[in-house]
Structures are given as C-alpha cells and as structure tokens.
Amino acid sequence: MADILNDQDIENLLKEEKHAAVSVDVFFSQMREKKAHREADIIVPRPDGSYFKVILRQNSINPLDFSAILGIVVKGSNQLIKLRRYNGKSHEHKNKLEAEQFYDFHIHHATERYQNIGYKEELYAIPTERYANLRDALKCLAQDCNIMFPGSNQMELF
Amino acid sequence: MDITLIEKQFREMVSNQVKLKPEGVNRFRVFTPFQFEDGDCLSIVLKQTVAGWFLSDEGHTYMHLSYDIGIRDIEKGTRQKVIAGALTYFDIQDNNGELLIKIQENQFGNAFYSFIQGLLKITDITYLSRERVRSTFMEDFKIFVTTEIPKERLKFDYFDPSHDPEGKYLVDCRVNGMQKPLFIYAISNDDKCRDVTISLLQFEKWGLLYRSVAIFEDQENINRKVLARFSDVMEKQFSSLSSNKDRIKKFFTEVIV
Numbered sequence: 001m002a003d004i005l006n007d008q009d010i011e012n013l014l015k016e017e018k019h020a021a022v023s024v025d026v027f028f029s030q031m032r033e034k035k036a037h038r039e040a041d042i043i044v045p046r047p048d049g050s051y052f053k054v055i056l057r058q059n060s061i062n063p064l065d066f067s068a069i070l071g072i073v074v075k076g077s078n079q080l081i082k083l084r085r086y087n088g089k090s091h092e093h094k095n096k097l098e099a100e101q102f103y104d105f106h107i108h109h110a111t112e113r114y115q116n117i118g119y120k121e122e123l124y125a126i127p128t129e130r131y132a133n134l135r136d137a138l139k140c141l142a143q144d145c146n147i148m149f150p151g152s153n154q155m156e157l158f
Numbered sequence: 159m160d161i162t163l164i165e166k167q168f169r170e171m172v173s174n175q176v177k178l179k180p181e182g183v184n185r186f187r188v189f190t191p192f193q194f195e196d197g198d199c200l201s202i203v204l205k206q207t208v209a210g211w212f213l214s215d216e217g218h219t220y221m222h223l224s225y226d227i228g229i230r231d232i233e234k235g236t237r238q239k240v241i242a243g244a245l246t247y248f249d250i251q252d253n254n255g256e257l258l259i260k261i262q263e264n265q266f267g268n269a270f271y272s273f274i275q276g277l278l279k280i281t282d283i284t285y286l287s288r289e290r291v292r293s294t295f296m297e298d299f300k301i302f303v304t305t306e307i308p309k310e311r312l313k314f315d316y317f318d319p320s321h322d323p324e325g326k327y328l329v330d331c332r333v334n335g336m337q338k339p340l341f342i343y344a345i346s347n348d349d350k351c352r353d354v355t356i357s358l359l360q361f362e363k364w365g366l367l368y369r370s371v372a373i374f375e376d377q378e379n380i381n382r383k384v385l386a387r388f389s390d391v392m393e394k395q396f397s398s399l400s401s402n403k404d405r406i407k408k409f410f411t412e413v414i415v
Contacts, residue, residue: 034229035255036217057224061216061256065201069225080226090218091201092189103189108196123197 004115005081013072013083018044018052018147024138027056027149036060044147049075054147058134065090066134068141082122083110084145086137093125102127107140176270178204188213192274194222195284200277204266211261213273219280220255226284234379237283248276295375298399299344303331306410311335321364327357333414338367340413343392344399346375348384355384358391369413373399373406 005013020027020042031038037059044052052072059065066088071080085108087093092103096119104127114123131137141147175191184206193199201218204211223232231237244250249272251258257280259273304312316332317325333340343354358370370393374380377397380388389395394409396402 034224035220035232036253037221037224037255039221039224039229055225057221059217059221062201062218065216065218065221067221067225082225085225087198090216092199094193094197094199096197103187120196123195125197 004112005110005121007112010083010110010112013052014070014145016046016146018054018070018145020044020054020147020149023150024135027054027138028135031056031058033060037065053080054141056134056138059088059090062088062090063133064088066137068134068137070141070145070147081110082108084108084141085122085125086128086131086141087125088134088137089132093127095124097124105129105131105137188270190274192278194281198222200274200281202273202277209260211266212258213261213269215257215277217256219257219277223281223284232283235376237286240283240286241280244276244279248272248279250276295346295399296344299330299373302399302403302406303342306407307333307414311414316341318361318364318366321366322360327360329357336369336413336415338369341368341370343370343372344375345372345377345380345388347379348381351380351384351388355388355391362391369393371409371413372396373402375399 021044022030022042027040027042030040030042032040037057039058040056042054044054046052050072052070055067055069055071057067057069068086069082070084071082073080087106087108089103089105092101093106094101097113097117106125106127108122108125110121111124115121128140130140142149172191175189177189178186179189181187181203186204188202188204190200190202201215201222203214203216205214206212220229220232227237232241245252245257249259251260257273257277259269259276261269300314311334313332313334314330315325316329317327329341330344331342333342343350345351345354354372361368370391372388372392372395374395374397377385377395396406396409399406
C-alpha cells in the first residue's frame, strides 16, 4: 500500500465488508478502565496480512467525550491509519485548509488532500447531529464503513 | 516596520481565541487556539471543587493519545519520562488519568499558562513513534556490533541456505570464524521476541550448531510470558544495549576467538 492513501483507496477500504468476530454487546463489555477512560479494540483481519481495527473510547468523567474509530494497519507496519473517527463533543475542532472551526459532535475523515500537505490523514472533520453517545456513534460507524456485527439484523443489534 | 503593531497583533491572535463558556454551576469550558496534530483542540475545563478552583483536562489528553499509543506504552520508557518531567515542571497533577492544576492565590492566568504548556509537552510524545524508536535501536545495534567485531566475520540478516532458502528464519547478525558461529539478535518488542523464539526452536529441530546472544532495547518492556519462553531457548541475554556495552564487549571477547 502506498504511503499516502488516495481518495479512491480510502473509499474502497470503507466499502470493503468487515465482519467483526464479536457482537456489539460483547464489544462494549470488553471495555476496560485505563487512565480516566474505558477502551476496547477489535481486529478484523484481511487476506493480505493487513487488518482493520475498530476502536471504542469513552471518557469516564465526561460522558460527551468519546470516540468510535475505524483504522487500518498495513502488513509490516504498526502504524494505525485512521479512516474514520466519530468524536463526541468535548473540544473544538479546526479544519486547517477550510479555516473552519466548530464545537460539536464531529466525524473525522481520512482525505488525500490533507495527507498531500503532510497533515494527519484524519485531520478533516464534519460536525454531525447523527449521534450523541458512543453506542449511536458506533452504529453510524458500522453503517458508513460496512462493518457487520454477528446477528441477522444489523440495525437491531444496536 | 511597526513593532508595536506586530506586538498588538501577536497579543490579539492568542488572547482573542481564549474564551470561557459556562457549563453548569462553577464550571466553564475553556476554548484555546492550541491543538493536537489532528485539528482537535485541547479539552480544558475550569471548575470549582471543595478544594478550590482547578483547570482540568477531565482525562481527555490520555484518551486522545490512546488512539495512537497504547496506555501501557505511555506508562514506561521515554514516553513516561517525558510525561513525568512535564507534570513536575509545570506543577500538574495526574489524578488517575485526569490532569489538573490548582489555581493558587487567584493566579488564574499563571495556572492557565502552565497547564497549556504542560499539555502540549505531553501531546508531543506522539512524535516518539514506535517505528522511530525501533529504527534507532537497530541502527545503534549495527553500529555497536560493527565497531566491536571485525566486519569480515559478520553477516547481517543471515539465514541458513540449506534448510531455509526463502529466508524465513533470519538471524540479525551471524559471527563466523569459530567452531560454532554466534547468532546475535536485537530485540525491541514482544513480536520480535516471539519470532526469535520460533527461529531458535526451528534451528534446534534442524540440529544446527551455534551459540546465541540477545541484546534487548529494554527487556523490562517485554511481556513476562513471552520472555519466559524466550529464555528457555536463548543462551545469553543482555537487558539493554545502552547500559551494558562494557559487558557485551567482554562477552564478545570471550566467545569470539
């Protein structure tokens, strides 16, 4: 995989079917307390040795501070490339290229244009009203990024 | 050039972007222009408790770091030292992951200034990426070995051509010219430790004759179970390169005739 993911690569990775090995409830039950937040990660392997990683973070002090993340780790690397990150509302966000600034729930997107300038791949973010808690954020992440959790009806799982 | 005007612009640029927004009783969200490298601003709250007024990150800083670095990795080695240094220098408390600074004698501005500097210093540990740490260690290892042992006796990334023509079981450095060659490994993490254990078990199966030595980047960072299995098959170990150079030199002198 190239050093910089172009927008087509990113789109293809988001569309790729990802089958989680554990249910949503089990995923949440795996969250462990670490330094004022709870966290859990699951791995979804790919045939080429790379793997997707789905990450949950929930601040233990501020319920509005959370993250649901989809990233990919390419074979031979230990660096997580974050494709999407569904953040809570605990801080302002600034999009450098667009000179935008907001304080709201927001979704980080990996983009080619930010990587080309040398910024972090997921610097660009968009405010959202689609969720207000971690469980709903994970639901949005699963819908947008084609992540399947065990069960027959994806929507009922949440 | 009007220095006064520039100075005014500097002041306005920073101070105008500092805002307070009420969030309940005696609690305010503090907005600042200071950011992580992903465009998210630092998360800061000004709040009053029974112990007085505090600025707090409410655990956000460590949680944000955990996207890229495991919390276990933050609590050891260089990263832990950088964080401990920043907390001490800027008088910040770490209350089980919540970073706090107490406002002393109504010096809100001073506390704010220290807190911001401390948080930014801590967020800098993301630049100490695992990749970078690993590559530096391997470079240090190669420089050390080539300095201490004649180059004509060294073969880096050696593999056994008869049993392993594809090079699946690499030896970081093989030293030739003795009755039994010496296999030297540089171990930087759990994965490498496991790989070397597997390689040595395979060499035993093949009946290879060799001696072995491992030099760790920092043996304390290796998982206990992984290290236990590794210790069963590795002949000699040094817990780190930097603090054992004299001992490793002595070992080389004894075994490399």
